[in-house]
Amino acid sequence: MNNVTPGPPGLTPSPLERRLAGLRGDAPQRSLDARALAALAANPGCGRRAVLDAAGVDKADLATRLGNPAPFGQSPFAISRGLGFERKVKADGCTVLLDLLRKELRLPEDSAPVEFAELVGDPKLPAGRVASARAALAAAAARPGVWTVLDQPLLRLEVAGSAAHLEPDLVVVRPDGRWTVVEIKSFPILDGGADAAKVGAAARQAAVYVLALRETAAELAGVEPSRDPYQEPGGLAGSPDSTALLVCPKDFGNQPAAAAVDVRKPMAVTRRQLDRLTGVEQLLDPLPPDAGFGQDRSDGQLTAAVGALAAVYSPDCLSACELGFHCRAEARCAGSVETLGRGVRGELGSFATIDRALAAAAAPPQGAAAPGQDDGDAESALRLSRAAALRAEALGGAALGGDR
Amino acid sequence: MSLLGTLARMEAVRDGRAVPLATVRHRHLADRPMVLVPLAAAGEAGAPLAVMLGQDRESPVLLSLPQPLDRDRRFALLADLAAELLPWLEGYGDQVELLTKEVKDPATGEKTEQVRELCTDAPQLLVPGPAAVEFLGLLGRSTRFRRTAEDPDPGPYPAPARVPLLGRWLTQLRDRAQVPGSSLLLAMTDLLGRHWATGQSRLEDQHLGALLGWIAPPAGLTGAEAALRAETARDDRGQLLCPPAGPTTDPRFDSGLLAPAITRYDAARQLGDAVAAQAREADIAALLETVLRPTWERMWQGVDLLRALPAAAHLPERWEGDRWSYTSHRDRIAAGEPPQPVRDDAVTAARKLAQREREQTRLDIQEALDDPLAMAEHRLSGEAMAGVVVEVEPAYDTTGRTPKPRPLVTLRTDDRPHGDAGRELYRAGGPAAQKAELVSADPASGLVTVRLLNGMGRKKEPEPGSVPEPGEQVCFTLFELTARQSAPLPEPEDTPWTHGGPPAARAGTVPADPVEGA
Ligand code: SF4
Numbered sequence: 001m002n003n004v005t006p007g008p009p010g011l012t013p014s015p016l017e018r019r020l021a022g023l024r025g026d027a028p029q030r031s032l033d034a035r036a037l038a039a040l041a042a043n044p045g046c047g048r049r050a051v052l053d054a055a056g057v058d059k060a061d062l063a064t065r066l067g068n069p070a071p072f073g074q075s076p077f078a079i080s081r082g083l084g085f086e087r088k089v090k091a092d093g094c095t096v097l098l099d100l101l102r103k104e105l106r107l108p109e110d111s112a113p114v115e116f117a118e119l120v121g122d123p124k125l126p127a128g129r130v131a132s133a134r135a136a137l138a139a140a141a142a143r144p145g146v147w148t149v150l151d152q153p154l155l156r157l158e159v160a161g162s163a164a165h166l167e168p169d170l171v172v173v174r175p176d177g178r179w180t181v182v183e184i185k186s187f188p189i190l191d192g193g194a195d196a197a198k199v200g201a202a203a204r205q206a207a208v209y210v211l212a213l214r215e216t217a218a219e220l221a222g223v224e225p226s227r228d229p230y231q232e233p234g235g236l237a238g239s240p241d242s243t244a245l246l247v248c249p250k251d252f253g254n255q256p257a258a259a260a261v262d263v264r265k266p267m268a269v270t271r272r273q274l275d276r277l278t279g280v281e282q283l284l285d286p287l288p289p290d291a292g293f294g295q296d297r298s299d300g301q302l303t304a305a306v307g308a309l310a311a312v313y314s315p316d317c318l319s320a321c322e323l324g325f326h327c328r329a330e331a332r333c334a335g336s337v338e339t340l341g342r343g344v345r346g347e348l349g350s351f352a353t354i355d356r357a358l359a360a361a362a363a364p365p366q367g368a369a370a371p372g373q374d375d376g377d378a379e380s381a382l383r384l385s386r387a388a389a390l391r392a393e394a395l396g397g398a399a400l401g402g403d404r
Numbered sequence: 405m406s407l408l409g410t411l412a413r414m415e416a417v418r419d420g421r422a423v424p425l426a427t428v429r430h431r432h433l434a435d436r437p438m439v440l441v442p443l444a445a446a447g448e449a450g451a452p453l454a455v456m457l458g459q460d461r462e463s464p465v466l467l468s469l470p471q472p473l474d475r476d477r478r479f480a481l482l483a484d485l486a487a488e489l490l491p492w493l494e495g496y497g498d499q500v501e502l503l504t505k506e507v508k509d510p511a512t513g514e515k516t517e518q519v520r521e522l523c524t525d526a527p528q529l530l531v532p533g534p535a536a537v538e539f540l541g542l543l544g545r546s547t548r549f550r551r552t553a554e555d556p557d558p559g560p561y562p563a564p565a566r567v568p569l570l571g572r573w574l575t576q577l578r579d580r581a582q583v584p585g586s587s588l589l590l591a592m593t594d595l596l597g598r599h600w601a602t603g604q605s606r607l608e609d610q611h612l613g614a615l616l617g618w619i620a621p622p623a624g625l626t627g628a629e630a631a632l633r634a635e636t637a638r639d640d641r642g643q644l645l646c647p648p649a650g651p652t653t654d655p656r657f658d659s660g661l662l663a664p665a666i667t668r669y670d671a672a673r674q675l676g677d678a679v680a681a682q683a684r685e686a687d688i689a690a691l692l693e694t695v696l697r698p699t700w701e702r703m704w705q706g707v708d709l710l711r712a713l714p715a716a717a718h719l720p721e722r723w724e725g726d727r728w729s730y731t732s733h734r735d736r737i738a739a740g741e742p743p744q745p746v747r748d749d750a751v752t753a754a755r756k757l758a759q760r761e762r763e764q765t766r767l768d769i770q771e772a773l774d775d776p777l778a779m780a781e782h783r784l785s786g787e788a789m790a791g792v793v794v795e796v797e798p799a800y801d802t803t804g805r806t807p808k809p810r811p812l813v814t815l816r817t818d819d820r821p822h823g824d825a826g827r828e829l830y831r832a833g834g835p836a837a838q839k840a841e842l843v844s845a846d847p848a849s850g851l852v853t854v855r856l857l858n859g860m861g862r863k864k865e866p867e868p869g870s871v872p873e874p875g876e877q878v879c880f881t882l883f884e885l886t887a888r889q890s891a892p893l894p895e896p897e898d899t900p901w902t903h904g905g906p907p908a909a910r911a912g913t914v915p916a917d918p919v920e921g922a
Contacts, residue, residue, distance in 0.1 A: 069636075073654075075655040075659065077663070078446040081448060082447060186447055190542075190545070249449070252451075315607040315608060318608070319607075340414070341605040354417050361411060383784075386784060390784055391412065395424065
């Protein structure tokens, strides 16, 4: 999705927005989608990612230009199977889907009519799509007692002064007036359970949709959106349900099965991440004024600009962020201990580089702290040199033998 | 990760190649293991695409599908797989040793002799990584309940006769693989990762090519370079030089080569051109072989590396547990028991959990006894100490009628056992079950004194060899050197109603026959 996103109508861009747009340069804007927003939670502390996301820089493209392309991709078989399953779920006027929804959300039997909202679908008209989804939600709210299905509505979420465009698979307005987000995924619910990591990712994604729906609902009600996911406002503003419906193939076939997922917790996490993005201004400070990520920049300039943004690399980045291979190369170059695993830094105390930690390991054990070292340093140094001595002894010696 | 593990990884970075994480091989390695590399069809759970397998490195068997969505072909592939694996799996059931055990009848108190069979050896299956283990589990789950044409009510899509049996064996192997230290089904990345530390994270070690890149980098490359090449290098068609070890294939292989080849196959079939379809099918098999071969070679490279390590002393004992596991599964099948249920009943689940915990403890103890590098972990954490005996002072317990030897042994060590005076200690590598107690520890001088408490015979003077001599290397642990038996659990038939009652009462919960793709 390379939508050029217009700012809020009638507003001139703020200095921050201008600065972010300047960073992006002539590169096409990558508008944040739910996957990107949900992935923020994977590495919340990373300022580099926060800035690039806020500026709408296409990180996959950037990674390629940096010479470390992201290894992500989806198999055409997976895509076509996913699409096929989605069609199946939505077939017959969503009869099966609504049955699953009633069952999983424990709704009473009803014979309310089912209507399908007319939505603008042209991908070139994001603003029109957002407006039509909003209008459909408003119309549904005015007419209780009916099922209204919004198929791939486009929702807008304000993120750090720019608009993120989000496209849930389905939003269903129930006869009781509540709105339920429906996520259709192609991993199976096997014997009643599903892969926890995948359910977690789907829940984070659904959480972003509920957040966007809450903003829309608050706008329609003319009130401020609630910041606390655990507090449901009354009236129209409280229409979005914080329980989403996850629809997956059942066992090894492609019959749909569903599970209700409470997304309040991921909503709270994502909310915090989004608020952090608003603080992106301070993260820009280390960037030289002329830095940028546009297509016109040389490799050296790009590397320098990316390097100026503080990264918080951990090996988990490799599967979560497009820049994973780039940041890994950088972290390896710097000899940083984080390249060895997430928990390693905590284990090594103040030793941030492999060289320093190895030097401490090679030094003879010292009882007291050397000048310039604090007690924590001395303690980690002592443990390291003990570990090194034990390792050397074990590798030099023979086995103790079994219990005779 | 432990500090010693981290230190080893840092050394690997410094040296530019992996460093040892063990001085011995901690897992049983069969003389002729079965190596199996599965590929899965993307987007579908437990759907096979191809399998390369065999016990002979030079001549692997390739099974593959021209169209992974074709249910009949999928069954045919599974039937072929069953034909390859079942004779091998069942073959180990023929050679047995007879063990007699005295059992007491709980009612009459009468003692009788019970003779049990134990298979002398068991099969060992090696796959590239944990994902392949899970995939075999999925295959087992999707096939073991299937009805076959031989069933009285075969249903709409009967499976080939031996496929459900294969499913039961795969389920058994996958289940056993959850037991720490077991070796019937092992993942190569786990095996290599247990014995070598690379200069990358455990997450990256899941990539078999990258892991081997660190352990055995080609001449002229550092481990990091070799690993990066394995992860990212592509040929001029954009295909990875080191294809993923599966079960998922590289998406760019799927889109660039496999999908077009399948389209050509489908087209030939649609035209009813049997000759062309066969040729297109052969193309697909050749294509799949090119992405399986590199992993196949790496599997055997891994086997070679592991074989070069000396076997740990406790391997035969642990392998016996695997042989029991194999034997009892053989017996369940022979007795005509139904396939393993989808979910274990409460008692079976609790038993398995208790067994895994017990086996984990036993594994930790045995690895520490077998390998000074594993014992070093405990020494670093203050749970063990080792050093050279500097003084032995005879002493006696004179409270009883005859004095008993209670010698004081002082050793020199930098280890700092976490325990106060009086703490019970266990001697590793000494007389069986010899205990001691901590008398004093002085970190400044590096001297620790312990008092030996048993294992020295019945006489006043200790049996020769039961007390270490000055100059001897000794090791004491703060943890017991045998795993405790956990509290007995009821038999599954006696499951209390609070935990769902006996399994038979809930037999109806076993799915009759999940029909696929309806
Ligand atoms: S890969 Fe780099 S930019 Fe992305 S989250 Fe990790 S450290 Fe931040």
